[in-house]
Amino acid sequence: MRIRTTTRRAALGAGLAMAGGGLLAACSKGGGPAAAPTDGGYVSPDGKEVAAAEARRGTGPVRQVRLTATAARIGLGGGRTVATWAYGDTLPGPEIRVTAGDTLALTLANHLPEPTSVHWHGLALRNDMDGAPGLTQQPVKAGASHDYRFTVAHPGTYWLHPHAGVQQDRGLYAPLIVEDPKEPLSYDKEWVVVLDDWVDGVDGSTPDAVLAELSKGMGMEMGTGMEGMEGMHHGGPAASGGPSRMLMGASSPVLGGDAGDVAYPHYLVNGRVPEDPQTFTARPGDRIRIRLVNAGGDTAFRVALGEHRMTITHTDGFPVEHVQTDTLLLGMGERYDVLVEAKDGVFPLTALAEGKNRSAMAVLRTGGGAAPGADARPKELDATPPAAGSLKADRSVRLPERRPDRTVTLKLTGSMEKYDWAVNGRKYAPSQRYDVRAGERVRLVFVNDTGMWHPMHLHGHTFALPGGGPRKDTAIVLPGKRLAVDFDADNPGLWMLHCHNVYHSEAGMMTVLGYRR
Numbered sequence: 001m002r003i004r005t006t007t008r009r010a011a012l013g014a015g016l017a018m019a020g021g022g023l024l025a026a027c028s029k030g031g032g033p034a035a036a037p038t039d040g041g042y043v044s045p046d047g048k049e050v051a052a053a054e055a056r057r058g059t060g061p062v063r064q065v066r067l068t069a070t071a072a073r074i075g076l077g078g079g080r081t082v083a084t085w086a087y088g089d090t091l092p093g094p095e096i097r098v099t100a101g102d103t104l105a106l107t108l109a110n111h112l113p114e115p116t117s118v119h120w121h122g123l124a125l126r127n128d129m130d131g132a133p134g135l136t137q138q139p140v141k142a143g144a145s146h147d148y149r150f151t152v153a154h155p156g157t158y159w160l161h162p163h164a165g166v167q168q169d170r171g172l173y174a175p176l177i178v179e180d181p182k183e184p185l186s187y188d189k190e191w192v193v194v195l196d197d198w199v200d201g202v203d204g205s206t207p208d209a210v211l212a213e214l215s216k217g218m219g220m221e222m223g224t225g226m227e228g229m230e231g232m233h234h235g236g237p238a239a240s241g242g243p244s245r246m247l248m249g250a251s252s253p254v255l256g257g258d259a260g261d262v263a264y265p266h267y268l269v270n271g272r273v274p275e276d277p278q279t280f281t282a283r284p285g286d287r288i289r290i291r292l293v294n295a296g297g298d299t300a301f302r303v304a305l306g307e308h309r310m311t312i313t314h315t316d317g318f319p320v321e322h323v324q325t326d327t328l329l330l331g332m333g334e335r336y337d338v339l340v341e342a343k344d345g346v347f348p349l350t351a352l353a354e355g356k357n358r359s360a361m362a363v364l365r366t367g368g369g370a371a372p373g374a375d376a377r378p379k380e381l382d383a384t385p386p387a388a389g390s391l392k393a394d395r396s397v398r399l400p401e402r403r404p405d406r407t408v409t410l411k412l413t414g415s416m417e418k419y420d421w422a423v424n425g426r427k428y429a430p431s432q433r434y435d436v437r438a439g440e441r442v443r444l445v446f447v448n449d450t451g452m453w454h455p456m457h458l459h460g461h462t463f464a465l466p467g468g469g470p471r472k473d474t475a476i477v478l479p480g481k482r483l484a485v486d487f488d489a490d491n492p493g494l495w496m497l498h499c500h501n502v503y504h505s506e507a508g509m510m511t512v513l514g515y516r517r
């Protein structure tokens with residue numbers, strides 16, 4: 001696959017994207033609407049094609065929201081507090097809830113010491129509101145604010161986070177729930193459950209220090225025989241700040257081997273450690289819709305609710321044919337909605353950090369009894385979670401059969417040893433383009449040439465897994481495997497396509513789909 005490179009660079013060229021403050025000083029203004037180069041024959045994020053696609057979505061009632069990204073001291077429960085960056089002073093950030101068809105008008109105030117943005121994970125929205133600095137907008141500079149305004153087309157469970165460096169692995173994330181004006185499910189209660197792996201502000205660690213440590217690669221440490229030992233930490237200190245967080249030997253059969261790169265000190269459900277969990281109360285017999293979001297940086301979570309079966313109703317916001325399961329696996333960025341019928345008692349909702357032998361927990365309480373311990377491991381976790389590809393899209397959202405007009409092959413490359421994660425051997429540059437044209441049926445073929453799993457995420461579209469499979473925006477690609485997904489190119493612009501392991505994407509496993517004009 002050929003990569004087109006623009007020959008000229010606009011004010012925000014390849015070298016400036018996602019760079020630090022020194023380079024950003026070269027930008028005339030932060031948060032302005034125009035961003036990417038318009039030469040090279042590609043639809044511009046603020047081009048007329050993007051405006052036309054937005055006009056087709058219509059306009060609904062305007063929902064005004066203000067969000068502040070700021071340094072904050074956050075309690076994780078159990079007396080633990082951390083200095084981090086968050087949306088306001090809560091973790092997760094404040095839930096945003098709108099109805100499909102609404103216009104969301106959100107003003108982001110950046111009180112962080114560095115540039116940021118908001119990306120609306122999973123939304124098929126207008127390209128210039130997608131929040132990819134250096135591609136679809138200027139970075140929102142420290143002290144500046146930025147107005148996002150767009151029509152929210154599809155109901156479902158989504159979330160938001162920055163698309164700048166490894167900021168997402170701090171506390172900068174929040175759920176975005178889009179209600180369906182014609183909701184077909186009936187339920188008594190709804191529980192939004194956001195999962196996270198936590199390192200920021202613990203013993204001096206930051207995600208940036210973790211990235212610096214990982215970026216040095218395992219180098220000489222390879223081949224010492226340590227990689228076979230479960231949960232073994234790398235011996236050396238981090239590049240700057242905190243102890244080593246490199247994880248070696250974390251292994252999971254359902255992830256095809258190596259489970260992750262980072263040994264996090266905490267795993268959280270709705271911002272709390274399992275020793276001091278959130279308790280969700282309901283009555284016995286209540287039907288509860290649980291909306292699960294994996295906001296982690298480097299952790300797949302295996303989730304079960306003790307003594308309950310779950311009925312899977314949606315993944316990545318889109319409905320599926322209902323399937324009962326004991327347990328679920330969520331890669332980073334993935335969402336699942338399930339229905340449960342609450343039994344009488346007190347039950348752990350456990351999120352096992354897959355392959356890392358640690359867990360997060362919340363509690364469902366419908367009756368008396370002692371709360372489960374922090375290390376509760378419901379037996380339902382022992383079941384094999386269904387692969388997303390085994391689910392079927394609900395008929396209402398099934399992608400019609402059609403021969404692809406274009407196939408884009410994306411070889412996932414790199415290794416832990418060199419920490420050189422990339423797509424087709426090329427580290428991310430904002431000038432990269434994989435061409436598509438509006439109106440095409442496009443097939444993306446992910447070929448995982450690495451020894452690790454990668455949750456691959458496409459912005460602005462919800463693709464379909466093969467054989468009438470579920471509609472998703474984030475799909476796990478196992479090591480050594482190939483996954484073909486199809487979508488209709490109906491949302492013009494420049495769209496990020498990347499691994500949702502925040503350390504892999506930041507190392508370079510990220511590229512751009514560009515609509516040709």
Ligand SMILES: [Cu+2]
Binds near residue numbers: 421454455504509
């Ligand atoms: Cu990856």
